[in-house]
Amino acid sequence: MTEIKEEIPVEEGGLNFIEQEIKEDLAAGKNGGRLSTRFPPEPNGYLHIGHAKAFIMDFGAAEKFGGTCNLRFDDTNPQKEDTEYVEAIKRDIHWLGYDWGDRLYYASDYFPQLYDLAVRMIKEGKAYVDEQTSEEIAAQKGTPTQPGVDSPYRNRPIEENLDLFQRMNAGEFPDGAMVLRAKIDMASSNMHFRDPIMYRIIHTPHWRTGEKWKVYPMYDFAHGQSDYFEGVTHSICTLEFVPHRPLYEYFVKELADESYCPRQIEFNRLNLTYTVMSKRKLLQLVKEGLVRGWDDPRMPTICGLRRRGYTPSSIKDFVNRIGYTRYEALNHIELLEHSVREDLNKTATRVSVVQNPVKLILTNYPEGKTEMMSMENNPENPSEGKHEMPFTRELWIEREDFMENPPKKFFRLSPDKEVRLKGAYIIKCTGVKKNENGEIEEIYAEYYPDTLSGMPGSDRKVKGTLHWVSVPTAVCAEVRDYDRLFAVEDPSSAEGDFRDLLNPESLKIRENVMLEPWLAERIKAGDHYQFQRLGYYTVDPDSTQEHPVFNKTIGLKDTWAKMMKK
Ligand code: ATP
Ligand code: MG
Numbered sequence: 001m002t003e004i005k006e007e008i009p010v011e012e013g014g015l016n017f018i019e020q021e022i023k024e025d026l027a028a029g030k031n032g033g034r035l036s037t038r039f040p041p042e043p044n045g046y047l048h049i050g051h052a053k054a055f056i057m058d059f060g061a062a063e064k065f066g067g068t069c070n071l072r073f074d075d076t077n078p079q080k081e082d083t084e085y086v087e088a089i090k091r092d093i094h095w096l097g098y099d100w101g102d103r104l105y106y107a108s109d110y111f112p113q114l115y116d117l118a119v120r121m122i123k124e125g126k127a128y129v130d131e132q133t134s135e136e137i138a139a140q141k142g143t144p145t146q147p148g149v150d151s152p153y154r155n156r157p158i159e160e161n162l163d164l165f166q167r168m169n170a171g172e173f174p175d176g177a178m179v180l181r182a183k184i185d186m187a188s189s190n191m192h193f194r195d196p197i198m199y200r201i202i203h204t205p206h207w208r209t210g211e212k213w214k215v216y217p218m219y220d221f222a223h224g225q226s227d228y229f230e231g232v233t234h235s236i237c238t239l240e241f242v243p244h245r246p247l248y249e250y251f252v253k254e255l256a257d258e259s260y261c262p263r264q265i266e267f268n269r270l271n272l273t274y275t276v277m278s279k280r281k282l283l284q285l286v287k288e289g290l291v292r293g294w295d296d297p298r299m300p301t302i303c304g305l306r307r308r309g310y311t312p313s314s315i316k317d318f319v320n321r322i323g324y325t326r327y328e329a330l331n332h333i334e335l336l337e338h339s340v341r342e343d344l345n346k347t348a349t350r351v352s353v354v355q356n357p358v359k360l361i362l363t364n365y366p367e368g369k370t371e372m373m374s375m376e377n378n379p380e381n382p383s384e385g386k387h388e389m390p391f392t393r394e395l396w397i398e399r400e401d402f403m404e405n406p407p408k409k410f411f412r413l414s415p416d417k418e419v420r421l422k423g424a425y426i427i428k429c430t431g432v433k434k435n436e437n438g439e440i441e442e443i444y445a446e447y448y449p450d451t452l453s454g455m456p457g458s459d460r461k462v463k464g465t466l467h468w469v470s471v472p473t474a475v476c477a478e479v480r481d482y483d484r485l486f487a488v489e490d491p492s493s494a495e496g497d498f499r500d501l502l503n504p505e506s507l508k509i510r511e512n513v514m515l516e517p518w519l520a521e522r523i524k525a526g527d528h529y530q531f532q533r534l535g536y537y538t539v540d541p542d543s544t545q546e547h548p549v550f551n552k553t554i555g556l557k558d559t560w561a562k563m564m565k566k
Contacts, residue, residue, distance in 0.1 A: 016323055016324045017267075017324065017325070017326070018057060018061065018234075018236060018265050018267060018324055019061055019064065019065075021234075021265060022035060022061055022065055022234055023065070025233070025234070025263070026065060030233070031233040031260065034067070034231075034233055035061070035062060035065050035066070035067025035068070035233055035234065036062075036067055036068050036069075036070070036230070036231055036232050036233045036234070037058045037059075037061055037062050037067065037068075037069045037070070037232065037233075037234050037235075037236060038058060038069060038070040038071070038072050038105075038227065038230065038232050038235065039054065039055040039058040039059065039069060039070070039071055039072070039093070039100075040072045040073075040074045040107075040223065040226070040237075041073060041074065041089050042073070042074040042075070042076075042077070042080075042081065043073050043074075043075055043081045043082060043083075043085035043086045043089060044077070044080040044081050044082075044085060044279060044283075045085060045279035045280075045282060045283050045294075046085065046088050046089070046092070046282070046294040046295075046301045046302070046303055047088070047089055047092045047093070047301065047302045048277055048279070048282065048299075048300045048301045048302065049270060049272065049277075049300050049301075049302065049305060049315065049336075050269055050270040050271075050277045050300075051302070052092075052096060052302055052315055052319065053269075053270040053319050053322075053324075054236070054237070054238065055093060055096070055098065056096070056098075056316060056319050057236055057267070057324060058236055059093075059098035059100075061234070061236070067233075068101070068103060069098070069100060069103070070100060070103040070104075070105055070230055070232065071090070071093065071100035071103065071104050071105070072104075072105040072106065072107065072226060072230070073086060073089075073105070073106045073107065073108075074107050074219070074222070074223070074226075075106050075107055075108045075206070075207070075208060076107050076108070076216050076217055076218070076219065076222050077202070077216060078202055078204045078205060078206040078207065078216065079202060079204045081206075081207060082207065083207055088294070088303065091303075092302040092303060092306075095302065095306060095312060096302070096312045096315065096316070097312055097316075103230075105226075105230060106208060107217075107222050107223075107226050108206060108208045108209050110222070110225065110226050110229055111209060111212075111213055111216075111217070113225070113229065114217050114221065114222060114225060115169070115213075115215075117225065117254060117255065118165065118180060118198055118199060118217075118221075119162065119165065120254075121182065121198075121254065122158060122161045122162050122165060122180075123158060123162065125158060125183065126182060126183055126184075126254075127161065127180055127181065127182050127183055127198060128151075128153060128154055128155075128156050128161050128180070128181055128183055129153065129156065129160075129161050129164040129165055129168070129178050129179070129180055129181075130151045130153045130154075130178060130179050130180075130181050130195075131153055131177065131178045132151060132152075132153070133176070134176065134179075137151070137179070137181075137197075140186075141191065141194055142186070142187075142191075142194065144189070144191060147186060147187035148186035148187065148194045148195075149186065150186050151181070151195065154183065154186075154195070161180075164178065165180055165199070165215070168180070168199070168201050168214065168215050169213060169214050169215045170214065171203065171214040173201055174201070174203070175200075175201050175202055175203055176200075176201065177201060178201070179197045179198075179199060179200050179201075180197070180198045180199040180215070181195045181196065181197050181198060182195060182196050182198055182221075182251075183195060184196070184250070190243060190246055190247070191243070192220065192243055192244055192246070192247045193246065193247060193250075196218070196220055196221075196247060197218050197221075198217060198218060198220075198221040199215040199216065199217055199218065199221065200215065200216060200218065201214055201215055202214070202215075202216050220244060220247050220248070220251070221251060223235075223248065224247075224248035224249070224251050224252040224262065224264075225251055225252060225255060227252070227262040228252050228255055228256055228260075228261070228262060232262045233262060233263065234262070234263050234265060235248075235262045235263065235264045235265070236264075236265050236266075236267065237264060237265075237266055237267075238266060238267060238268070238269045239266045239267065239268055239269065239326065239328065240269070241264065241266055242266050245264050245266075248264055249261055249264075266326070267324040267325065267326065268324065268325050268326065268327055268328050268329055269328065270319075270322070270331065271328070271329065271330045271331065271490075271492065272300060272330070272331055272332075272333050272336065273330060273331070273332050273333045273334075273489045273490065274333050274484040274485060274486045274488070274489060274491070274503075275300045275333065275484075275485055275486060275491070276300075276486070276491050276492055276498060277300060277492070278492070281498055282294070282299065282300075282301065284499070285299070285499075288499075290499060290502060291485075295307045297309075297480065297482055297540075297551045298482050298485040298506050298507065299485070300485075302315075306526075307538075307540065307541070307551060308482070308538065308551050308553055309340075309344070309528055309536060309537065309538025309551055309553030309554075310336075310340050310553065311340065311343050311344070311347075311528070313343050314336075314339040314340040314342070314343040314344075315336075315339070317339040317342070317343065318335060318336045318339040318340075321335060321339065322335070330489075330490060332560070332563065333484070334559045334560040334563055335560050337554050337559065337560065338558060338559075338560035338561070340536070340553065340554050341536065341554050341556075341558060344528055344530065344536040344553065344554070345380060345530075346380055346381065347378075347528065348378070348528040348529050348530040348536055349377050349378060349384065349528075349529050349530070350375070350376065350377060350378055350379070350529070350530045350532055351375075351515070351516055351518070351519040351529050351530070351531060351532065352375070352389060352422070352467045352468065352469050352516045352519075352531075352532050353467075353469065353477075353513060353514065353515050353516070353519070353529075353531040353532070353534065353537075354396040354397060354398055354467065354468065354469045354474075354513070354514040355398065355479055355510055355513045355514075355531070355534060356398055356399045356400060356510070356512075357396040357397070357398070357399070357469075357512060357513075357514045358396070358397060358398070358399040358402065358440060358441075358442075358443060359394060359395075359396065359441070359442045359443065359471065360394070360395045360396070360397045360413075360427075360442075360443045360444075360445060360468070361393060361394050361395075361442055361443070361444050361445070362393050362394075362395070362427060362445055362446065362447045363430065363444050363445070363446055364446045364447060365392075365393040365447055366393065367393055368393075369392070369393065370390045370391065370392050370470075371390070371391045371424075372388040372389070372390060372391070373388065373389050373390075373391050373423045373424050373453075374386045374387075374388060374389075374423065374454075375387055375388070375389050375423050387518045388518065389423070389469075389470070389516050389517075389518060390470045390472075390473050390517065391421075391424050391470060392470040392471060392472055392473075394470070394471035394472070395421070395468040395469065395470055395471060396468060396469045396470075396471055396474055396514045397413070397443070397466050397467075397468050398466070398467070399440075400412075401413055401419075401464075401466045402414065402429075402432075402440065402443055404432065404440070411463035411464040412464045412466060413427075413429050413443065413445075413464070413466065414429060415429050415430075415431065415432070416428065416429060416430075417429055418462045419462055419463075419464040419465065419466050420451075420453070420462050420464070420465045420466070421447075421465075421466055421468050422453075422465050422466065422467050422468065422532065423453050424452065424453060424468070425447040425448060425449070425451045425452055425453075426447070426448050426451040426460060426462055427445040427446065427447045427448070428445055428446055428448075429443060429444070429445045430444045430445055430446055431443075431444045432444065467532040467533050469514045469515065469516050470516070470517075473516075473517040474514040474515065474516070474517070475514070475515045475517060475519075475520035475548065476511075476512060476513065476514065476515075477513045477514075477515050477520075477547070477548040477549065477550060478509060478510065478511055478513065478547065478548070478549045478550070479509075479510040479513045479537065479549075479550045479551075479552060480507060480508075480509055480510075480540065480549070480550070480551050480552065481507070481508040481509075481510060481552045482506060482507060482508075482551070482552055483503055483505055483506045483507075483508075484503050484506060485502065485503060485506050486498075486501050486502060486503055487501055487502065487503040487504075488501050513550075515548065520548060523539055523543050523545060523548045524539055525539050525540065525541040525543055526538065526539060526541075527539045528553065529550075530556075533556070534555075534556070535552055535553070535554060535555040535556050536552075536553040536554050536555075536556075537550040537551065537552055537553055538550065538551050538553050
């Protein structure tokens with residue numbers, strides 16, 4: 001899986017291979033020309049961008065071809081599932097712009113029918129109760145080249161199986177004491193046919209059905225039948241389910257006649273560099289406090305990406321660019337960032353913010369004077385107009401924009417050098433004041449009154465332009481700067497404990513960030529801005545009017561374009 005594929009799959013007529021199959025099925029009049037898909041998350045964690053790839057397909061194909069898409073919670077394991085996850089999943093799907101209408105279902109809706117089917121299969125000699133431990137069952141499975149071994153319980157009389165299965169569900173036996181298995185073929189070349197487990201005992205109450213059931217169906221015994229009960233025509237999932245497909249069809253055929261079987265089609269999972277996509281691992285990061293929660297802006301979860309400032313259209317654009325194929329791949333996170341940058345460049349309002357402030361004093365500018373400078377809201381979209389920013393004798397500029405002994409190509413501020421203050425005047429540095437440790441405390445400069453931006457005769461060229469914020473009206477904010485969550489490109493394939501591969505520098509908090517007053521007045525969680533020369537930032541929900549908090553969404557430099565040039 002370490003191979004990184006950049007090529008974008010060839011698509012005929014703008015359709016990916018799944019959409020082409022759907023189109024052909026519809027044209028052939030299959031299922032009476034009906035299209036019904038479903039997205040089947042297990043509510044045992046928050047959705048991540050890989051799930052987004054899946055449901056963009058499910059809901060997107062339904063939209064494209066005039067079909068419908070169900071949301072079905074695969075709630076077959078009460079030990080791991082929770083309503084918190086159910087609500088979060090609904091919120092995240094809605095945020096990406098999709099809706100299931102009145103088609104909200106739960107696998108637990110089908111527990112009675114599934115139980116009845118199991119009983120019928122027992123009666124027909126197609127299922128049996130196995131009292132071996134899971135280790136024993138696993139040991140008998142054989143290997144792809146070696147047949148498995150029959151369980152000693154395989155030929156138990158039907159009556160005994162029926163009696164035991166009913167008592168399993170009545171709660172007479174502890175978790176793990178026995179399972180119900182399909183009696184298929186212990187020598188099948190498809191390992192999934194070697195008497196797969198249909199039901200296991202779980203005493204934990206279910207968040208929807210309470211104490212009603214003590215046996216719960218396995219994924220393979222629930223999924224295809226659930227699709228069947230809902231009349232799903234195209235059951236789209238990821239490649240790891242390819243070997244499950246014959247079993248999926250086997251169980252559906254226990255219910256269906258020849259005229260209808262939902263069609264399972266598989267595509268490649270989304271894997272992203274510098275992150276993990278396993279719910280189990282993401283849960284571990286949250287539970288162990290290695291991140292600040294499911295919506296930590298470093299997480300690949302949808303709520304994390306939202307908090308970070310990624311937009312629905314950028315996520316959809318990214319998924320569209322990587323496409324759907326039948327081969328596993330690892331995608332560069334820089335491509336996702338590229339989509340985010342492109343979107344925010346079009347929509348984010350430009351503002352002035354100084355993140356590492358040092359004071360600049362214009363010694364020839366009158367004390368107490370304020371001029372209002374006009375700043376463009378978005379040069380990409382002039383219709384968004386302008387806003388005003390106060391200019392005063394004392395200004396904050398970035399510490400990195402000044403060097404006392406600069407190298408040759410340094411075009412920012414240094415002694416006796418000139419720069420333009422963006423949207424204002426050209427200035428010339430005249431000196432600095434240092435503290436007892438030799439650190440620069442103040443920088444002095446003189447401004448040229450006849451160089452005001454936009455005024456006649458002001459077009460004298462200087463090499464550098466700096467952003468700035470007026471000292472008396474600046475508002476102090478917190479900025480959370482992020483780097484990759486993991487220090488290695490493919491943490492999922494690396495050896496050892498994945499937690500040891502976390503990037504210790506992935507979060508950097510800046511406390512003393514100076515905002516221009518116009519921005520400070522309109523702090524609203526979720527709003528996106530471009531801080532001039534610094535990058536794209538999004539207001540965090542932790543913000544208050546007194547203490548604005550921003551997440552750095554993404555820098556300005558297009559690292560993807562740079563990678564593609566190599
Ligand atoms: P697990 O089953 O290990 O708990 P999961 O991520 O597969 O984790 P599900 O809730 O079963 O979780 O996933 C719902 C749907 O999302 C499935 O159809 C699955 O194929 C799809 N999916 C999950 N991960 C990805 C991914 N990385 N890329 C694309 N689709 C994914
Ligand atoms: Mg799964």
